[in-house]
Amino acid sequence: MSGLDLLGSDKRNLFIGGTWREADSGARIEVIDPADGSVLTDVADASPDEAVEALDAAVAAQADWARTPPRERSEILRRAFDLLTERAGDVAHLMSLEMGKPVAEAKGEVTYGAEFFRWYAEEAVRIHGRWMQAPAGGSRLLTIKKPVGPCLFITPWNFPLAMGTRKIGPAIAAGCTMVVKPASQTPLTMLALASFLEEVGLPPGVLNVVTTSSTGELSSTLQADDRLRKVSFTGSTGVGRKLVAQSADRLQRLSMELGGNxxxxxxxxxxxxxxxxxxxxxxxxxxxxxxxxxxxxxxxxxxxxxxxxxxxxxxxxxxxxxxxxxxxxxxxxxxxxxxxxxxxxxxxxxxxxxxxxxxxxxxxxxxxxxxxxxxxxxxxxxxxxxxxxxxxxxxxxxxxxxxxxxxxxxxxxxxxxxxxxxxxxxxxxxxxxxxxxxxxxxxxxxxxxPAAPFGGMKSSGFGREGGFEGIEEYLETTYVALPAG
Missing domain, CATH: 3.40.309.10 (Aldehyde Dehydrogenase; Chain A, domain 2)
Known part of the structure; x- marks a missing residue:
C-alpha cells in the first residue's frame, strides 16, 4: 500500500460522527499535483451546513469523551503513534504527492508529527490541579482542570500531518472533541490521519474532518455558534486577524500560529x-x-x-x-x-x-x-x-x-x-x-x-503548541473554595 492507496474512494469524503460520507451537494475539490499541475484525485466539498453537522457530532460526543479515563485517551494516542510509525513510508508518499516535498523529508515530518501523539499520550495521565490551605487559614483551595470543549482546527498545507497532530494530540489528551478543516490543497494526509484514528479506536464524533473550498464561510458559521469553545489556527496573519475578530462576540479561546520573518x-x-x-x-x-x-x-x-x-x-x-x-x-x-x-x-x-x-x-x-x-x-x-x-x-x-x-x-x-x-x-x-x-x-x-513550546509573539500570534504548555491550551481551571472543617 502506498500513496493514494491509503485512501479508498469512501475515505476521500467528509468524516462526521464516525461516518464517511459525501457532501450533500455532491460537490468535489480537485487535489493538484504541484510537480506537474495534474489532478491527483478529488475530495468532498462541504457546505457550511455540513460543518454545523460536524460540530453537532463533536458536541454530542463531548460529555462522554471528557469522562473517558485519561489512561484510555492515552492508549488511543499511543496506538495512533505506533500505527503512524508503522505506515510512515505510505503516509510520506501520499504527502509528497499532494504537496511536493521529497519523500525523505516527508518521512521526517511523519516522525515529527507522530511524536506529538506519543508526547501527549504521556501528558494525558498527568493533568492535575492542586490542593492547598488558604494562607490566612480557615479554608482550603482546590483547583480542577477541565477540557475546554468542542474545538475548531484549521490546518495549513505546508505540514499537512504535523500541523494536525500537534493540535489533535493535546485535544484528545485533554478530553476535547473537534472539527478539523484541512487546507484544500492538501486534504489527503489529514483524511488518512482520521482513518488511522478511527482504526485505533477513537470514538465517533471526537474527531470530525470537513474538507471545503469555502474556509471563510465555514469558520464564520462555526464561530457564530455558542457551542464552539476554542479555535486553533495555523496560517497567515491576515486570516488569523479575521478569526480573532470573529471570536470576539463569543469570547472563544484561541491559539494563533501565524506568519513569520x-x-x-x-x-x-x-x-x-x-x-x-x-x-x-x-x-x-x-x-x-x-x-x-x-x-x-x-x-x-x-x-x-x-x-x-x-x-x-x-x-x-x-x-x-x-x-x-x-x-x-x-x-x-x-x-x-x-x-x-x-x-x-x-x-x-x-x-x-x-x-x-x-x-x-x-x-x-x-x-x-x-x-x-x-x-x-x-x-x-x-x-x-x-x-x-x-x-x-x-x-x-x-x-x-x-x-x-x-x-x-x-x-x-x-x-x-x-x-x-x-x-x-x-x-x-x-x-x-x-x-x-x-x-x-x-x-x-x-x-x-514536540517537547518544546512552539509559538510566537507580536503579529506571529499567541498560544503555544507542544511541550508541557501545549495541553494547557485545551484546559479550563475551576477553583473550588472549601471550608476547613
Missing part, C-alpha cells in the same frame, strides 16, 4: 561552516515553505563573503524534481500563485540592487519549481526582507555591531522564530533576552521539537 544572524566569531549547515536546514526545510524558515540572513561584514560563497555552493548543488523520485533534494512550490510571489520578490530585490549568487529564476517545464537562490547586497528595505518569502531564497545583508544586528532582527511585525550563530556565551544570553521572538535557535537551524 525569521532572522538568521551570523556573528564574526561564528563557525561559518556550521552556520552554513544550519542555514541549509533553516532555509530549505520544506522548500522554504515554513513559518519558521530563515527569511532574512544578517551576516557580519567580516564573514559575509565566505558565508555567501559557501551557502551559494550548497544551494546551487541541490537537485530539483518530483518529490517521489530518487535523488531529489527540492520539490515544487505548492501552486502557481506561490511561484509567482517568490519570482516577483527576487525580481524586485535584483531591481533594488541585489546580486544573484546562484539560482534566481523558476525552472522551465511543468510544475511549480523555483531554483534555490542566494542573493547578496540586498538593501535592508527591499520587500524580500520585509515579506515572508515562503520559497527557497536566501537574501543576505551585512551588519557591523551587535546592537545593529539586534535592532534589524527585531525590526519586523513578526516574532515567531529566529536563529543566531556565535561562540560567545555572554552574547548568547544577551540575544536571548533582547530578541523579540517566541523561539530562538542558538547554533542550530532547527527549533521545532
Amino acid at each position: 525569521a532572522p538568521f544572524v551570523v556573528f564574526e566569531d561564528a563557525d561559518v561552516d556550521a552556520a552554513v549547515d544550519g542555514a541549509m536546514i533553516a532555509k530549505m526545510r520544506n522548500m522554504g515553505e515554513a513559518c519558521t524558515s530563515a527569511n532574512r540572513f544578517l551576516v557580519h561584514s567580516s564573514v559575509a563573503t565566505e558565508f555567501a560563497e559557501k551557502l551559494g555552493a550548497r544551494m546551487g548543488a541541490l537537485t530539483l524534481g518530483r518529490g517521489q523520485d530518487e535523488g531529489v533534494d527540492v520539490g515544487p512550490l505548492i501552486d502557481e500563485k506561490a511561484l509567482e510571489t517568490v519570482s516577483q520578490l527576487v525580481t524586485d530585490a535584483v531591481h533594488d540592487g541585489a546580486r544573484v549568487v546562484t539560482g534566481g529564476s523558476a525552472q522551465d517545464g511543468p510544475g511549480f519549481f523555483y531554483r534555490p537562490t542566494v542573493l547578496v547586497d540586498v538593501p535592508v528595505d527591499s520587500a524580500i526582507n520585509v515579506e515572508e518569502i515562503f520559497g527557497p531564497v536566501a537574501p543576505i545583508t551585512t551588519f557591523e555591531t551587535e546592537d545593529e544586528a539586534i535592532g534589524r532582527a527585531n525590526d519586523t511585525e513578526y516574532g515567531l522564530a529566529s536563529y543566531v550563530y556565535t561562540r560567545d556565551l555572554a552574547r548568547t544570553i544577551r540575544l536571548a533576552e533582547a530578541l523579540e521572538f517566541g523561539m530562538i535557535g542558538v547554533n542550530t537551524g532547527l527549533v521545532s521539537n
Whole structure:
C-alpha cells in the first residue's frame, strides 16, 4: 500500500460522527499535483451546513469523551503513534504527492508529527490541579482542570500531518472533541490521519474532518455558534486577524500560529561552516515553505563573503524534481500563485540592487519549481526582507555591531522564530533576552521539537503548541473554595 492507496474512494469524503460520507451537494475539490499541475484525485466539498453537522457530532460526543479515563485517551494516542510509525513510508508518499516535498523529508515530518501523539499520550495521565490551605487559614483551595470543549482546527498545507497532530494530540489528551478543516490543497494526509484514528479506536464524533473550498464561510458559521469553545489556527496573519475578530462576540479561546520573518544572524566569531549547515536546514526545510524558515540572513561584514560563497555552493548543488523520485533534494512550490510571489520578490530585490549568487529564476517545464537562490547586497528595505518569502531564497545583508544586528532582527511585525550563530556565551544570553521572538535557535537551524513550546509573539500570534504548555491550551481551571472543617 502506498500513496493514494491509503485512501479508498469512501475515505476521500467528509468524516462526521464516525461516518464517511459525501457532501450533500455532491460537490468535489480537485487535489493538484504541484510537480506537474495534474489532478491527483478529488475530495468532498462541504457546505457550511455540513460543518454545523460536524460540530453537532463533536458536541454530542463531548460529555462522554471528557469522562473517558485519561489512561484510555492515552492508549488511543499511543496506538495512533505506533500505527503512524508503522505506515510512515505510505503516509510520506501520499504527502509528497499532494504537496511536493521529497519523500525523505516527508518521512521526517511523519516522525515529527507522530511524536506529538506519543508526547501527549504521556501528558494525558498527568493533568492535575492542586490542593492547598488558604494562607490566612480557615479554608482550603482546590483547583480542577477541565477540557475546554468542542474545538475548531484549521490546518495549513505546508505540514499537512504535523500541523494536525500537534493540535489533535493535546485535544484528545485533554478530553476535547473537534472539527478539523484541512487546507484544500492538501486534504489527503489529514483524511488518512482520521482513518488511522478511527482504526485505533477513537470514538465517533471526537474527531470530525470537513474538507471545503469555502474556509471563510465555514469558520464564520462555526464561530457564530455558542457551542464552539476554542479555535486553533495555523496560517497567515491576515486570516488569523479575521478569526480573532470573529471570536470576539463569543469570547472563544484561541491559539494563533501565524506568519513569520525569521532572522538568521551570523556573528564574526561564528563557525561559518556550521552556520552554513544550519542555514541549509533553516532555509530549505520544506522548500522554504515554513513559518519558521530563515527569511532574512544578517551576516557580519567580516564573514559575509565566505558565508555567501559557501551557502551559494550548497544551494546551487541541490537537485530539483518530483518529490517521489530518487535523488531529489527540492520539490515544487505548492501552486502557481506561490511561484509567482517568490519570482516577483527576487525580481524586485535584483531591481533594488541585489546580486544573484546562484539560482534566481523558476525552472522551465511543468510544475511549480523555483531554483534555490542566494542573493547578496540586498538593501535592508527591499520587500524580500520585509515579506515572508515562503520559497527557497536566501537574501543576505551585512551588519557591523551587535546592537545593529539586534535592532534589524527585531525590526519586523513578526516574532515567531529566529536563529543566531556565535561562540560567545555572554552574547548568547544577551540575544536571548533582547530578541523579540517566541523561539530562538542558538547554533542550530532547527527549533521545532514536540517537547518544546512552539509559538510566537507580536503579529506571529499567541498560544503555544507542544511541550508541557501545549495541553494547557485545551484546559479550563475551576477553583473550588472549601471550608476547613
